[in-house]
Amino acid sequence: MxxxxxxxxxxxxxxxxLESVDVIRPENGTVYLRSLFGEERRFQGRIKEIQAIKRKILLEPSCPSGL
Amino acid sequence: MxxxxxxxxxxxxxxxxLESVDVIRPENGTVYLRSLFGEERRFQGRIKEIQAIKRKILLEPSCPSGL
Incomplete structure (x- = not known):
């Protein structure tokens, strides 16, 4: 897996x-994510980087906190 | 792996x-990709979808052929 x-x-x-993400789809300033277990989330922001070997998706919010 | x-x-x-991709990074209308073996490519376009279980990154060119 x-x-x-x-x-x-x-x-x-x-x-x-979100853990155990299967599907990632950037859509109009959001990122749609679906886990192995069918959990769906929509993130306001963008993909910053994916590190496959480390199994990491790094997401960057469109409005960082602190601004 | x-x-x-x-x-x-x-x-x-x-x-x-590109095979055996480790790092994927969207950057200003391009997608930077680096393979396990250090091969680097920069794609003119965007990430359409990632299907982790199928180990697929689908890339969409900014200017589709045929247009």
Whole structure:
């Protein structure tokens, strides 16, 4: 299996956003994510980076906190 | 290991673009990809969808052929 975990990358911090992600689809300033278990989320922001070997999806909010 | 393969999704067709991708990073209308073996490519377009279980990255060119 090759599922990925999605993290919210806020500066240096990485907070877990959704585990066991199967499908990731950027859509009009949002990112649609669906987990292996059918859980669906829509993130306001963009994909910053995906690191497949580390099984990480890093998500960047469109409005970073602190601004 | 959990590397992904990148395909160019052009309508119904899917052509292999880069194998064994580790890092994917969207950057200003391009997608930077780096393979496990250090091969780097920069794709003019965007991520259409990632299917982790199928180990697929689908890339969409910014100017589809035929237009």
């Amino acid at each position: 090759c599922e990925l975990n999605a993290y919210l990358a806020d500066g240096e911090k990485e907070d877990l956003y | 959990c590397e992904l393969n990148a395909y160019l999704a052009d309508g119904e067709k899917e052509d292999l673009y």
